Amino acid sequence: MSRVYDDGRLASAYEHGNEMPEASLRAWVELIASYTQRSSPSIVEIGAGTGVFSAAMARWIEGSEVVAVDASEAMLAEAHRHHPHPAVRYLRGEAEAVPAAENFFDLALMSRVIHHIPDRARAARELARVLRAGGKVVVRTTFRERLDALVYDYWPRLRAIDELRFPGEQEVVADFVSAGFALEKVTSFAQPVAANLEQYWARLVVRPQSKFTRLTDEEFHRGLTRMEAAARNKTSVKPRAVLERYDVAVFSCP
Numbered sequence: 738m739s740r741v742y743d744d745g746r747l748a749s750a751y752e753h754g755n756e757m758p759e760a761s762l763r764a765w766v767e768l769i770a771s772y773t774q775r776s777s778p779s780i781v782e783i784g785a786g787t788g789v790f791s792a793a794m795a796r797w798i799e800g801s802e803v804v805a806v807d808a809s810e811a812m813l814a815e816a817h818r819h820h821p822h823p824a825v826r827y828l829r830g831e832a833e834a835v836p837a838a839e840n841f842f843d844l845a846l847m848s849r850v851i852h853h854i855p856d857r858a859r860a861a862r863e864l865a866r867v868l869r870a871g872g873k874v875v876v877r878t879t880f881r882e883r884l885d886a887l888v889y890d891y892w893p894r895l896r897a898i899d900e901l902r903f904p905g906e907q908e909v910v911a912d913f914v915s916a917g918f919a920l921e922k923v924t925s926f927a928q929p930v931a932a933n934l935e936q937y938w939a940r941l942v943v944r945p946q947s948k949f950t951r952l953t954d955e956e957f958h959r960g961l962t963r964m965e966a967a968a969r970n971k972t973s974v975k976p977r978a979v980l981e982r983y984d985v986a987v988f989s990c991p
């Protein structure tokens with residue numbers, strides 16, 4: 738697997754650079770929860786990172802118990818520090834070998850992680866093993882054919898980089914269907930992540946995502962300067978919130 742998140746600097750920057758307003762996080766949790774009809778669900782998050790979603794699910798999905806799995810000790814250390822919750826258990830582990838018994842979970846979340854997993858087919862088989870019959874997998878990502886992040890406007894080379902990193906919808910669907918899942922739906926959901934471009938820019942200064950490690954320092958700073966200039970350009974109309982849109986694929990375990 739990619740070891741980029743083993744870097745303590747990136748783990749700490751990730752936590753600070755990927756915040757979102759509470760209302761946005763809550764809207765995401767409501768969407769994710771809507772895919773399971775089970776009460777007090779047992780949930781696994783694969784690639785839980787600093788635990789933002791795991792802790793939010795534990796907080797807002799009544800009676801839920803969450804196992805938050807991540808391959809990086811550095812990310813888990815941030816999770817323990819910033820998002821401890823009595824109903825969340827943080828565990829070191831990999832998507833391809835989930836540290837859990839079979840038929841254990843009702844719901845699995847994979848948020849912004851599918852492109853990091855080298856053996857997706859094996860990860861899908863692992864989820865088929867640990868989910869109960871009727872359990873759901875929610876994949877939150879941007880499929881290659883719909884890469885539309887705002888950062889591409891300022892770092893155009895990132896789009897080419899991400900076209901090589903992110904899988905297409907059909908590739909992901911094929912891996913899950915081969916593992917025995919049925920595709921339930923693919924949808925799209927967007928929420929504000931910052932009140933305006935200036936706030937968004939201030940967050941990116943710490944280079945908080947693995948994609949930025951692919952750029953040279955000079956390239957990174959050039960893009961950042963362009964974004965800062967756009968953010969400070971007060972001649973434009975009223976500042977608008979910055980939204981992030983994701984594709985959401987939902988699979989059902991037979």
Ligand SMILES: C[S@@+](CC[C@H](N)C(=O)[O-])C[C@H]1O[C@@H](n2cnc3c(N)ncnc32)[C@H](O)[C@@H]1O
Nearest residue numbers: 738742784785786808809812831832848849853
């Ligand atoms: C971009 S972060 C996403 C964190 C969180 N899910 C979110 O949406 O903010 C990707 C995370 O996946 C983890 N990861 C990458 N490959 C993995 C694998 N094969 N198994 C488990 N975790 C993995 C990384 O360590 C990192 O914490």
